[in-house]
């Protein structure tokens with residue numbers, strides 16, 4: 001090839017590629033604007049490239065530069081914050097992002113306009129609260145809240161989980177170094193098996209744990225039911241879980257559901273105002289969806305609390321002081337906190353809220369528009385996904401000064417209305433929020449009384465997808481405080 005010909009082709013490629021990219025970039029957005037032109041006004045924003053939309057940009061912020069607020073902040077800067085609602089295209093769906101207290105509230109509190117749509121209802125449980133809508137959702141939720149989020153159940157759970165927590169802490173100290181994320185997940189899972197279905201750690205519970213991990217991975221995966229995919233594996237795990245819990249339930253029915261004081265029995269026994277009980281499918285699906293909703297989220301919140309305290313000696317000192325005071329008040333009556341004791345632990349409660357705020361374990365939640373919905377002059381078209389960007393509230397300096405700093409004292413004053421949505425909001429607000437807080441409080445109590453820990457890699461990078469987590473799983477040196485009066489906080 002002649003030099004001139006070569007230069008001609010080179011120039012063509014050099015010019016054509018950017019031109020094509022610009023055409024595609026504008027083409028996708030123009031297509032959507034033209035489609036709705038005249039009938040409705042889309043929120044400000046951009047639909048990105050055809051098919052991939054802005055997914056790559058989101059992954060860039062979350063996975064490559066590890067600035068999870070960068071994606072939404074760029075939108076706020078470019079399109080303004082007046083309405084805090086932006087059109088986009090993510091993970092194959094045209095979507096609208098919402099990120100202000102008012103816009104989030106509008107979406108979360110309009111169940112007639114915005115519903116839940118799972119890629120596979122079978123995975124979350126066809127008869128589970130997470131999949132139900134309308135009157136059926138309210139009915140199932142009533143049963144679940146009565147079984148896990150009421151003082152009577154929390155009292156029972158508080159007593160049931162502490163022996164395993166104290167034994168786990170001792171074994172961590174024996175080992176000297178641990179990966180906190182792994183250890184906390186193990187103890188949290190074992191406690192869930194005990195309190196939900198009275199199963200002690202065994203080869204079967206180890207399998208159940210693997211199956212749950214498979215289901216959780218599938219909920220986040222592309223829903224292709226093809227052998228070899230995470231989604232296919234998740235469906236298989238889900239069926240195995242259903243079979244195990246169904247067998248357990250049938251055994252209990254045969255034995256007239258006696259001698260078990262756990263969540264499954266509670267769900268089997270509870271009656272609504274008309275005297276109706278849950279069906280077997282509803283009990284089994286509720287158990288699975290509660291473990292999926294409550295296991296990783298609680299374990300992650302505990303891991304972050306431990307991580308932040310390792311970096312905040314002043315907060316840890318105050319936490320120890322309060323918990324030592326609490327233990328003295330108990331005056332040797334018990335080594336275990338009661339649920340009623342936890343209500344007195346004001347500083348510990350602030351540590352719990354601050355850890356959950358800053359960790360942003362559920363950074364976003366999803367809805368789908370059931371119909372065209374108007375909000376402040378803009379329309380969210382029917383069928384579009386709505387991404388409620390909870391994280392953006394918790395890292396906004398207008399609501400939480402110096403938002404990325406762990407500061408439990410900021411909870412001396414309550415959060416401004418609508419700015420604290422770690423558990424979501426509206427009729428689907430987390431059904432296990434009190435249980436999550438209780439488990440954190442219990443773990444912090446026993447840690448503060450007897451242990452010291454230090455991060456091995458305090459500057460380890462943080463992964464934000466699929467869940468926020470230090471890349472080393474919060475590896476730490478962990479030891480029991482000595483019995484000499486200089487170390488033992490109880491002396």
Ligand code: HEM
Pocket residue numbers: 129130141144148289290291293294295297298301356361362365366421422423424425427428429430431432433435436
């Ligand atoms: C720190 C820990 C936790 C966090 C951050 C958390 C967060 C959330 C959020 C944001 C939602 C709302 C989802 C939506 O609106 O789409 C939710 C719902 C839910 N959570 Fe949690 N959760 C936690 C712990 C738990 C626990 C311990 C349980 C129970 C064992 C639980 C059970 C549920 C259930 C059943 C729902 C669905 C409620 C409904 O649809 O009515 N969660 N959670």
